[in-house]
Amino acid sequence: MDRPEDRLALIEVLDRDGRCLRALDVLAWPFSIGRALDQHLVLDDDFVAPAHVSLHIDGQGALQLQVGNTVNGVELQGQALAAGAMRPLDTGDGRALDLQLGHTRLRLRLRSQPLAAEQRLPPRASTTLWAPLSIGLALLALTGLGHWINLDPGADITDWLPALVAAPFVVLGWCTLWALLTRLFQQHFQFLRHLRVLLPWLLALSLSAALLPQIAAALAWPLLWRLSDPLQVLLMAGLISQHLLVALPRHPRRVYAGLLSALLGFGALSLTFVHRSADRLSRAPYMSTLPQPAWNWGGAVSGSVLVQELAPLASQLAERVKKAKAEEAANGEEPSD
Amino acid sequence: MTRLQRMGVWVAGIGITAAALTALTLPTAATNAATNAATPAAEPREAAATGKLLGAGAQQPLKAAASPPANLPANPLVNPASGPAPRPSLNPSPGLSSGPTVPPSSAPAAADTGAVTGAVTGAVTGADTGAVTGAGQRIYERTRPLLLQVRTLLKTQDSQSSVGSGFVVDSSGLLVTNYHVVSQYALQPSRHRLVYASADGKQGALELLAFDVVHDLALLRPVDPAALAGRGAVAIRPEIEPLARGARIYSLGNPLDVGFAVAEGSYNGQVERNFLDTLFFGGSLSAGMSGGPALDDQGRLVGVNVAARRDGEQVSFLVPAAPVSSLIARGRSAKPITSPAWPEIGRQLMQHEAALTQRFIAQPWREAGHPDYRIPVPQETFMRCWGRGSPQAARGLQFERSDCEMTSRIFVNNSLLTGFVTVRHETYDGSRIGALRFADRYSDSFRNEAIGFDERNRTAAQCVEDTVGVGATGATGARGAPKDRRAAALPLKVVVCLRAYKKLEGLHDLTVLVATLDQTQAGVQGRFDAYGVSLASAQRLTQHYLDGFAWTAPKTVSR
Numbered sequence: 065m066d067r068p069e070d071r072l073a074l075i076e077v078l079d080r081d082g083r084c085l086r087a088l089d090v091l092a093w094p095f096s097i098g099r100a101l102d103q104h105l106v107l108d109d110d111f112v113a114p115a116h117v118s119l120h121i122d123g124q125g126a127l128q129l130q131v132g133n134t135v136n137g138v139e140l141q142g143q144a145l146a147a148g149a150m151r152p153l154d155t156g157d158g159r160a161l162d163l164q165l166g167h168t169r170l171r172l173r174l175r176s177q178p179l180a181a182e183q184r185l186p187p188r189a190s191t192t193l194w195a196p197l198s199i200g201l202a203l204l205a206l207t208g209l210g211h212w213i214n215l216d217p218g219a220d221i222t223d224w225l226p227a228l229v230a231a232p233f234v235v236l237g238w239c240t241l242w243a244l245l246t247r248l249f250q251q252h253f254q255f256l257r258h259l260r261v262l263l264p265w266l267l268a269l270s271l272s273a274a275l276l277p278q279i280a281a282a283l284a285w286p287l288l289w290r291l292s293d294p295l296q297v298l299l300m301a302g303l304i305s306q307h308l309l310v311a312l313p314r315h316p317r318r319v320y321a322g323l324l325s326a327l328l329g330f331g332a333l334s335l336t337f338v339h340r341s342a343d344r345l346s347r348a349p350y351m352s353t354l355p356q357p358a359w360n361w362g363g364a365v366s367g368s369v370l371v372q373e374l375a376p377l378a379s380q381l382a383e384r385v386k387k388a389k390a391e392e393a394a395n396g397e398e399p400s401d
Numbered sequence: 402m403t404r405l406q407r408m409g410v411w412v413a414g415i416g417i418t419a420a421a422l423t424a425l426t427l428p429t430a431a432t433n434a435a436t437n438a439a440t441p442a443a444e445p446r447e448a449a450a451t452g453k454l455l456g457a458g459a460q461q462p463l464k465a466a467a468s469p470p471a472n473l474p475a476n477p478l479v480n481p482a483s484g485p486a487p488r489p490s491l492n493p494s495p496g497l498s499s500g501p502t503v504p505p506s507s508a509p510a511a512a513d514t515g516a517v518t519g520a521v522t523g524a525v526t527g528a529d530t531g532a533v534t535g536a537g538q539r540i541y542e543r544t545r546p547l548l549l550q551v552r553t554l555l556k557t558q559d560s561q562s563s564v565g566s567g568f569v570v571d572s573s574g575l576l577v578t579n580y581h582v583v584s585q586y587a588l589q590p591s592r593h594r595l596v597y598a599s600a601d602g603k604q605g606a607l608e609l610l611a612f613d614v615v616h617d618l619a620l621l622r623p624v625d626p627a628a629l630a631g632r633g634a635v636a637i638r639p640e641i642e643p644l645a646r647g648a649r650i651y652s653l654g655n656p657l658d659v660g661f662a663v664a665e666g667s668y669n670g671q672v673e674r675n676f677l678d679t680l681f682f683g684g685s686l687s688a689g690m691s692g693g694p695a696l697d698d699q700g701r702l703v704g705v706n707v708a709a710r711r712d713g714e715q716v717s718f719l720v721p722a723a724p725v726s727s728l729i730a731r732g733r734s735a736k737p738i739t740s741p742a743w744p745e746i747g748r749q750l751m752q753h754e755a756a757l758t759q760r761f762i763a764q765p766w767r768e769a770g771h772p773d774y775r776i777p778v779p780q781e782t783f784m785r786c787w788g789r790g791s792p793q794a795a796r797g798l799q800f801e802r803s804d805c806e807m808t809s810r811i812f813v814n815n816s817l818l819t820g821f822v823t824v825r826h827e828t829y830d831g832s833r834i835g836a837l838r839f840a841d842r843y844s845d846s847f848r849n850e851a852i853g854f855d856e857r858n859r860t861a862a863q864c865v866e867d868t869v870g871v872g873a874t875g876a877t878g879a880r881g882a883p884k885d886r887r888a889a890a891l892p893l894k895v896v897v898c899l900r901a902y903k904k905l906e907g908l909h910d911l912t913v914l915v916a917t918l919d920q921t922q923a924g925v926q927g928r929f930d931a932y933g934v935s936l937a938s939a940q941r942l943t944q945h946y947l948d949g950f951a952w953t954a955p956k957t958v959s960r
Contacts, residue, residue, distance in 0.1 A: 213841045216797035217834055281844075284868055341854045343861035350864045350896040350914070352848030356840060357892075357919050364870035364892050367947035371940045373865040374897060378909065378936040381901035384860045388903045 078169040094120035111166030127153045139164035199263040206270050207231045246311040265303035281355040284362025289351040536698050537663045540651045543700050546632045549597040550655045551578045553585050566654035566693030574629030578692030580612045580619045581812045587742040600661045611732025614746050615753045616724040620732040637722045638701035644668045650703050654693025676783035677809045678721050680704045686717035695719045747905040753820050758938040766949040777949025779805050779824050798842045799830040817858045819933030826927040836921040847916050852898050864898035872951025892918040911939040
């Protein structure tokens with residue numbers, strides 16, 4: 065544009081992903097938008113009226129949006145306006161205004177609006193490969209160690225194939241699937257970015273799965289041991305949220321909200337099932353990881369302490385029996401006494 | 402498929418189950434289970450055996466903790482005396498209360514000499530007179546009027562849900578059968594009714610006067626006493642006249658609902674190593690004969706048919722006459738039972754568990770022969786122990802296990818057997834696999850224990866756990882440091898779990914899990930189970946079991 069100082073406003077036509085298809089300078093008010101060819105901005109959209117909207121300065125010098133003779137109305141910043149409505153167009157916070165006409169999304173920026181400050185980019189992801197490479201090697205070593213522990217001494221070389229070959233393939237396959245999903249929403253494939261997301265989370269998952277039960281056993285702290293599985297689920301959810309953010313960078317709130325509700329739903333459901341069958345919130349009846357002799361920091365009690373603890377356990381069970389009897393009576397079964 | 406075929410298959414399956422150490426007193430009313438048998442009768446017995454083991458609802462309180470090697474003898478039937486090879490998984494053999502058993506035609510013993518004296522023979526038709534001695538004929542003729550079939554029917558229809566046998570025990574018409582024959586009625590009297598059918602074709606309604614759940618006996622009376630009064634009674638052989646081992650005795654009943662029959666066999670004394678007095682009858686008992694009398698050659702009561710082993714030939718069991726007499730004395734003038742009998746069953750089981758706990762704790766533990774640890778192994782006065790080890794050539798974790806179980810269990814209903822104790826341990830040697838792998842296997846083995854979820858009869862198990870120090874000698878060397886590690890307490894991981902019985906107030910299943918925690922490449926894990934015990938007994942048994950663990954005494958004073 066030759067004379068940028070003449071530009072009063074800028075109107076952009078957006079596609080469904082919010083990218084700009086074309087931009088139009090507004091050099092004078094009033095400015096009209098519609099399907100008719102006599103409009104300033106002509107939209108080829110069957111759901112737009114011939115003269116859908118006009119923007120003009122009113123008597124007080126304020127910019128007004130006037131909805132024309134349209135059946136579908138207009139959405140201004142998410143708010144529906146019917147035919148004939150009039151709204152002042154000044155938000156004052158420096159952000160662009162969103163307009164929806166029929167199927168067309170428009171973005172309107174006014175010269176009179178103050179400009180918001182420049183935002184800082186997120187720190188640039190490192191483009192070198194040494195970090196993922198070293199994490200990948202650490203993971204491979206962990207997997208190898210786990211597999212070594214599972215095999216008896218003198219195992220055949222073929223017994224190693226599943227761990228050392230399959231594991232990397234699973235990782236690559238996982239990242240490929242996420243990359244394909246990303247391609248659905250964006251132009252990029254983003255394979256390496258997903259790999260960078262996956263590896264550290266995977267390392268955290270493996271380490272916590274391997275170490276947490278051991279630590280809980282060493283401290284003789286069953287609660288920590290029971291939290292180990294839920295923690296794995298949380299870490300998994302964290303990992304998926306990071307993948308989703310790569311695929312849908314514009315919708316962090318939706319990603320988090322969706323995952324959170326999925327977690328809550330899944331958690332409530334599985335707790336309900338466990339509680340029905342085991343009458344407690346954890347499926348495992350006791351902490352089954354045994355501490356290493358050198359790490360047995362919990363100390364020891366006398367056997368009679370545990371024996372004493374049976375009494376409250378029995379009264380707890382008696383309560384449960386009472387409840388079962390009440391349920392039975394409610395179901396109309398024969399009373400047992 | 403006819404009913405008989407179905408039953409035959411079922412028992413053919415059961416019959417072979419090797420490790421059936423069985424249930425002397427826990428016959429199931431087998432009609433329901435019979436429907437499990439979908440296999441054709443001609444199926445090879447081996448296959449049927451493996452297939453039906455689970456179908457029979459075998460209770461398996463013990464679970465393999467070490468990953469058991471799969472290459473175990475394929476046919477553990479070979480010699481039951483040498484022990485159940487894979488693991489002494491108890492398989493409660495079917496009761497004799499109804500249907501299922503080997504039909505005479507397919508009895509494997511047919512070619513055996515046993516068939517001559519022991520095979521069940523249709524005495525009513527008398528077609529096979531060669532198999533019945535003259536004495537059998539005489540006894541049947543004399544006892545015929547006193548012999549009854551006891552049927553449990555649904556209140557609303559005439560289909561029988563369980564059948565057994567019974568016999569008249571006094572001139573007023575009282576009759577005795579097994580508790581398990583009438584258990585459905587005892588637990589749900591509003592849905593069932595009891596009827597008898599006599600050998601001479603008379604039928605009538607029965608009422609339940611009393612029962613002895615521990616010995617599996619029930620006392621009944623016809624609603625119309627006149628119907629059975631005056632027929633006489635089966636006399637009880639006086640205790641002062643003990644029978645000699647090998648004496649002929651005659652078991653009567655209605656096997657498989659086929660018809661009244663006499664099964665001749667030998668009296669073999671008490672079953673050894675049994676908590677409850679039970680007689681060993683060397684003859685064939687079949688389902689449906691439960692509750693029938695076993696008589697001496699003068700027609701006097703020696704015992705009451707109750708159960709049979711299906712992994713052997715002609716190994717059957719009788720309830721001795723003594724508890725029959727006391728039940729008659731106790732129940733003769735009792736009011737008929739018309740409401741569910743849970744409270745009375747609970748009372749009887751409480752008495753039983755108190756006696757069992759008392760006797761169990763009074764016995765000192767045996768040595769397990771481990772170099773490092775004293776491990777509690779019960780005396781074999783009323784338990785049997787089976788041992789097994791990992792193959793010598795294995796590269797992995799080396800282990801040995803010992804399973805001790807009581808063979809007598811108490812039948813309450815088809816899904817509840819109780820009143821017994823099991824003790825098990827496994828010793829592990831990880832020197833061939835190293836500390837890291839050992840830690841992994843050792844924890845896995847400790848995890849691999851079934852504790853029990855919520856079900857109809859019992860609540861889910863709830864546990865307490867801690868690290869417990871046992872067997873501290875307190876002896877310390879110079880400078881206050883323990884002379885060797887054995888001077889300090891032996892650290893054990895202990896988990897104690899209880900499950901409450903929903904309908905038997907105050908009774909619990911107790912499970913105690915123990916793992917030694919002092920070595921990086923070796924250890925012992927133990928499991929103690931007591932079924933149907935009170936809280937006080939559970940506490941005493943837990944303490945008793947934990948007290949059984951310690952270091953072995955050092956072989957030399959200085960090392």
